[in-house]
Amino acid sequence: MLWALRDIVKKYRPKSLTETKGFKEERIVQAKIPMISFVRLGNCSLSKSEILNKLLRAIDGSKLRLQIEQMTSIAHELGVDVDENCPESQNARQNANAITAEIEDILKFKETQLPMQGQIWKAVTSLEKEECRLRKENLRSKQNSYGISESMNSFLSAISGSERCYFLKWLRTNLDNLSREKLSWLREQYKEKSKAFNNSEIKEIDKQLSNSSLGTEHFFREMGQIYEASVTLPESDLSRQQLQHLPRLCAQLLIDGFPLELVDGDASNVPLRWVSDVLAQLNKLVSPNNKILVVTVLGVQSTGKSTLLNTMFGVQFAVSSGRCTRVKVSEDMKTNLNCDFLVIVDTEGLKSPELAQLDDCHEHDNELATLVVGLSDITIINIAMENSTEMKDILQIVVHAFLRMKEIGKKPKCQFVHQNVSDVSAHEKNLRDRKLLLQQLNEMTQAAAKMERKEENKSFTDVMDYDPDTGNWYIPGLWNGSPPMAPVNAGYSESVYELKKNVIQLLKNCESSANDILEFRGWITSLWSAVKHENFIFSFRNSLVADAYTRLCTEYNKWEWEFKKAMYTWSTNAETKISNVGVVGGNIVIDEVFTSLKTEAQTELCKWETTLLHNLTEYFKQTEGHVHLVERYREEFFNSAKILRREIESSVISQLTATAEIKKGMETVDRVKEDHTKHLEERVCALVEECRKKKCSMMDQELDLEFNKMWETTVTNLKTSVCLQKTKTYLH
Structure with a gap:
């Protein structure tokens, strides 16, 4: 026991x-x-x-x-x-203790013993979306330079032996104990610092709380990164050849009942090569072309998703032990479902407090939701009444993403599970709420379809297979009373059993044929590729926010164009004024006009900047078009308006300065031309007068000779004069 x-x-x-x-x-x-x-010796009268x-x-x-x-x-x-005193258990315990005995600081241990899943893997994740192949190769080379740590060597050796099941349980127990102690201490520190309002220390403790979880999933994650890095090496490389057995080893563990992580919850990425090769080995181990059906659960954090799956299918997904997305091969369901295996996918909790502080928390949740719904034949949407609004936001993004991604080719079935509802009449009483939920989802679908110009999708059921009458389940709480002494609620198991029967029936009636494991692998690859490159929509909380933001951008672009157009017209007229300045007064007149126009430009810029800012202010005061949903972007657009004014100001002043300089240069050229023409005329007149004084008739050749001689002398002197003027200009 x-x-x-x-x-x-x-x-x-x-x-x-x-x-x-x-x-x-x-x-x-x-x-x-x-x-x-307790020892009973007879009848008790107490x-x-x-x-x-x-x-x-x-x-x-x-x-x-x-x-x-x-x-x-x-x-x-x-x-x-x-x-647990059997030799296998004790040997496995020693192996697990050998790894955990060296852990004094979890953060340092992860940095030194599990380095491949840290900042380098997160950097690879961001580069994959940018398609920076060369930089990715450099990061993979850096991963390979780490080698395999001592702890990972011990881990790989232990899971390769026959005692691996014992070993993994002992390791999980030891790691959970270490994490629990560390987290408990950090919570106490957080409580103390909160009283002192020390924001910098609170932020540091908060960061440690997020990074102090350590479980077997981190070792498997490191194992996957070691393999992914190794496949970038040449095929003849000895290090690569020594690691080729890892996918088969992980596939065997999957068959034994241990979960496989599909999405790295920390880096928000799928190690596609690792997952693909594990599934390929799984296909070989269970005999090729086995058919599978996929059931996933999706919900906000701490709504009982893992407990629900554990109760329904007898699996053992971790409860309350960190964030991860896992998949497990279930028992043979071939007879009932016309498939060989049922794949159960559990997801990390959406809207987790650890991610809520990050700028891209919406993107993480929306990508995860779209991936798991796209992979599944049936998706169980797990909702606790207090966070149903957040779950609707996620669903709206999923619908919007499916409209945008051409790769999606199936229509997932949805079942809504409402947790902690014990009233037997809940289904009847919540009829109005179900209708309202569907109406809201229909509105979101129509808004998304309009944005994507796919107006043929007019309702939520056009994108997802959902029946509001049969697709909602109300499940009472797991406990009768308050833990830890509360007994398990029998009504919970009964309700979950009814849900399971309905899910099995839906899978029986599934029109689409089951995929085999290799098709499922290809589906993961194509779907994740589509999700990775669909950045815009995932960064928003829901489709209404995306629509409101698009409207705001459209209006702002119109105002920006009016601003630029007006200043372009003004700038063109100003350049014409400078070009039409007369010669009177020379450069002094041009400088006066240029200074006057600069002042006028500032006035004009201020006027249009004020107009743009006023338009933005009035736009955010509107009550229509869901403007309140983009309130968080107000400051961003006001800053853009100010930056726009500075950019246009710089451009206008540069154009005016260039025009003034050209005008000054042209006037200088005109003066030089006038002086040279006058000088040449004087020299020609002098030559004519000189010939006249000689009173001798000259032949045409002699006249040409005298003229050319005078011309060359005069031009040479003029060139020398121009060079001297340039030199003086440079010296000044």
Whole structure:
């Protein structure tokens, strides 16, 4: 029993933490708790309440506290077998302890022992969207330079042996204990710093809280990155050849019931080569061309998604242990569903507090939602009543994304599960709410279709297969009362069982034929490729925000064009004024006109900038067109208007300056031309007068000779004069 009890984690509040409203979270086998033995010797005449009071008094009076783990030695002395004392379990425990014993600081351990999934992998993720092949190759080379750490070598060696199931459970237990201790300490620090309002330290602790989770998924993630980096090496490279067995090893673990991470929750990326090769090996292991159907669950964080799947299908997805997206091969369903395997996909919680502070949190959630819905034959939308609005935002983006991505070729089925609704009449009472939900989703679909010019999609059901009468399920809470002592609600299991029967029936009636594993692999690749390059729509909270933003951009572009057009017209007229300035006064007149026009330009720029800012202010005051949804972009557009004014100002002043300089240059050329013409005329007249004084007739050849001689002398002198003027100009 000890082996089974190790998975039970309880949160409770001891009396010492009542005033501070703190709590403890630990595994039940490691908690120091009172031990009570019940021995029945005959009929009992005491009432239940009296027995309970006597027990509570006995507990308060006794200081003896034991850990269930500590009872193993006593059990051994009494001849009781302890299940986890078998050699396989103990060897696996030693291997797990060898890895976790060296962990003193989780952050440093991840940096030194699991380096490939850190900043380099996140950088690769961003470059994949930008298609920067050369920079990606450089980052992969950097990953290869790390080699395989000592901890990863121990991990790979342990999961390659026959004791891997024991090893992974021991490792998960040890890592959860370490993370729990670290997170508990950080929460206490956060509480203390919050009282002191020390924002810088709070921000640092907040960052550590996000990065201090460490589980087996991080080791598998590192394993995938080691493989992805290795395939960039030449095929003849020894390091690459030594790692070719990793996909088959992971596929075997998948068959054994361990989940495979599809999407890296930290980097928001799919390691496509790793996932593809694992699925290819899985296809070989389970015999080729096996048909599969896919069921996914999608919902906001902490709404009971993993618990729902665990209850429905008997799988063991981690509950409350961090963020990850996983897939698991379920039992053979060939007879009932006309397929060989059922693939169950669990997703990380959307709208998680850890991601809410990031600028791209909407993009992360929307990409994840679109991917899992696109992969599934049936999507279970898990909704808690307090966050149904956030879930509708996600669905709107999914619908919008499906309209935009041509690669999507199927129509997923949807089932809405409303958690924590115990009233048996909930289905009837919530008829109006269901109609309202569908109406809102229809409006969002129409808005998205209009933006994409696909007006033939007029309702939510045109994009997703959903029936408001049969597609909604109301499930009571898992617990009767408040944990940790609350019993499990039997109504929860019954409601989930009814949901499961409906899901199985929907899969039976599924019109589309099941894909095989290789087709599923290709579907992941094409769908993720489409999601990666659809950046615009994913950055918005929902389709209405995207539509409102597009409208704002359209209006702003119109005002920007009017501003530019008006200043272009004014600039053209100003340049004409400068070009038409007379010679009177020379450069002094041009400078006066130029200064006057610069002042006039500033006045004109201020007028149009004021008009643009006024238009923006009035636009944001509107009550129509969902303007309130883009309020967060107000400052961005006001800053754009100011930047636009500076850009136009710089352009206009540059054009005026260039025109004035050209005008000054042309006037200088005209003066030089006039002076040279006058000088040449004087020289010709002097030559004529000189010939006249000689009173001798000259032949045409002699006249030509004298003229050419005078011309060359005069032109040479003029050239020298021009050069001297240029030199003086440069010196000044």
